[in-house]
Each structure stands twice: as C-alpha cells, then as structure tokens.
Amino acid sequence: MSLMKKVSELCTLCDIDACAIIYSPYDSQPEVWPSLLGAHRVLVQFKTMPEMEQSKKMVNQESFLRQRINKSQEQLKKQKKDNREKEMARVMFQSLTGKSLQELTMSDLTDLNWVIDQHLKEIQLRMKNIKNKAMESPNHVQGA
Numbered sequence: 001m002s003l004m005k006k007v008s009e010l011c012t013l014c015d016i017d018a019c020a021i022i023y024s025p026y027d028s029q030p031e032v033w034p035s036l037l038g039a040h041r042v043l044v045q046f047k048t049m050p051e052m053e054q055s056k057k058m059v060n061q062e063s064f065l066r067q068r069i070n071k072s073q074e075q076l077k078k079q080k081k082d083n084r085e086k087e088m089a090r091v092m093f094q095s096l097t098g099k100s101l102q103e104l105t106m107s108d109l110t111d112l113n114w115v116i117d118q119h120l121k122e123i124q125l126r127m128k129n130i131k132n133k134a135m136e137s138p139n140h141v142q143g144a
Helices: 003-014 036-047 051-055 061-096 106-136
Strands: 020-022 031-033
Touching: 003 020, 003 031, 031 036, 061 106
Parallel strands: none
Antiparallel strands: 020 031
C-alpha cells in the first residue's frame, strides 16, 4: 500500500488534516497529496499555529524509537512481574499438596510470602463481603 494511501486513510479515520510531499531522485517534481493547493493549505494552517503547539507532538525518528523502547521495556517489566506472581502462586498451590519448599532461594521465599499475603487479603475481603451481605439479608435474625 502506498504512503499516499496511508495518509489518505489517516485523514479519514482520525478526522485530521494532513498532507504528504515526497521527493524522489528519479522525478523532477515531488509527489504531493492531496494536491498542491491542499498541501499548501495544510502547511499554512500548521505555520500559523503557535510554535509551542506546532512542536507539542512532533517527534523525530530517534525520539520516536526511544519512546517505543521505553514503552516496550515497561511492558516487559510488567510481564516479568506477572509471570513471577503466577510462578509463585503455582509454587504456593503445589506446597499445599505436600511439595517441598527446600529448593527455593531466599528471593523465591520472599516472593512466595508476598503472594500468600495477597491471597490472604483477598480471602479476608471475600469473607467480609459475605458477612456484610448476610447481615443485610432480610432473613437474618439478630441474636440467633
């Protein structure tokens, strides 16, 4: 799909004004979308904006890639944390079936302790909610 088609779709889907001017070493004239007049209109509109507004969301390739790398690193960090929590939950449930915890490191035990605490808090919250619902029930008889 051509770049011009992508710009056209972007304008339609995002309801924005955009233009594309592509210079090629093989052509004496640049390829312009949507037209010379349309591109001129978009550029004039852009240049009349305050400078702060013009550069607010502007990025070059380096800053774009840096943003993408940072976002990917954050996603990876979150995924590692989620995986670790699931791994420790699995260890916790296996220990309930009698599997030994002898081979766990101090770091594993610390993480396991955190997972157990989280599960206990969740259980206590569920018990509190069930108790509150039972107290609000019209069939509940006080003193019984």
